[in-house]
Amino acid sequence: MPDQQGYRLPTWAPRVSKAKLERLYRGSARGPLDEELIDDVGYALYARCQSMLEVTEILRTGRPKCPECQTILPKRNWQPDEELKCPACHWRCPAKAYNKTYARKNLGTGGLDEEIRRFMRDFESARSPGDKLVLIDTLIHRFHWASTQGRPLATALIEGKMKDIMPFLDRLNYGNSVPPEVTQTRQEWRGKWAGNPWSTTRGQQPNRTAGGDA
Numbered sequence: 001m002p003d004q005q006g007y008r009l010p011t012w013a014p015r016v017s018k019a020k021l022e023r024l025y026r027g028s029a030r031g032p033l034d035e036e037l038i039d040d041v042g043y044a045l046y047a048r049c050q051s052m053l054e055v056t057e058i059l060r061t062g063r064p065k066c067p068e069c070q071t072i073l074p075k076r077n078w079q080p081d082e083e084l085k086c087p088a089c090h091w092r093c094p095a096k097a098y099n100k101t102y103a104r105k106n107l108g109t110g111g112l113d114e115e116i117r118r119f120m121r122d123f124e125s126a127r128s129p130g131d132k133l134v135l136i137d138t139l140i141h142r143f144h145w146a147s148t149q150g151r152p153l154a155t156a157l158i159e160g161k162m163k164d165i166m167p168f169l170d171r172l173n174y175g176n177s178v179p180p181e182v183t184q185t186r187q188e189w190r191g192k193w194a195g196n197p198w199s200t201t202r203g204q205q206p207n208r209t210a211g212g213d214a
């Protein structure tokens with residue numbers, strides 16, 4: 001919907017709520033898995049990843065995307081009074097307003113494009129809640145340990161300030177019901193869920209079917 005200025009601006013998916021993520025981890029440690037919550041968090045991350053890839057591409061190429069018809073615009077000239085114009089649908093907007101939609105919103109990929117794409121691809125084809133949970137966990141913790149120019153990348157995925165997010169991730173645990181030897185390493189924890197009693201993909205991979213419908 002166009003705003004008061006009379007032009008539409010692109011919108012980007014918000015970061016995932018910390019409270020929701022915490023609920024997911026704590027609940028998952030107790031089991032059974034909350035499929036609805038896993039999908040909720042997973043698709044929120046998916047949408048956020050998509051926005052991050054788009055913004056990164058726009059910045060890399062200098063070619064914005066028309067929010068009306070999705071046409072990739074010609075290269076920008078970066079003049080202070082630049083106006084963006086879509087050749088296909090006649091959408092136009094001051095570049096300044098367009099820049100503002102992503103400036104300082106932590107929408108950069110920080111070079112993790114490959115990991116982000118892999119998450120999106122695998123999440124699309126994942127069927128069991130256990131598989132989805134492992135994908136979410138893998139992505140979150142890949143970002144947990146990554147940084148760009150000294151700034152932890154986790155702030156791109158999770159809402160809140162950097163000083164709150166790092167302790168939050170550090171203290172995320174998987175509940176008391178998980179034996180200590182399992183919590184020792186994430187790898188083991190992931191292994192647990194990959195073959196968990198609520199997973200339908202134990203020992204097989206029906207979620208990697210060709211076609212990927214439904």
Ligand SMILES: [Zn+2]
Pocket residue numbers: 066067068069070071086087088089090091
């Ligand atoms: Zn257009």
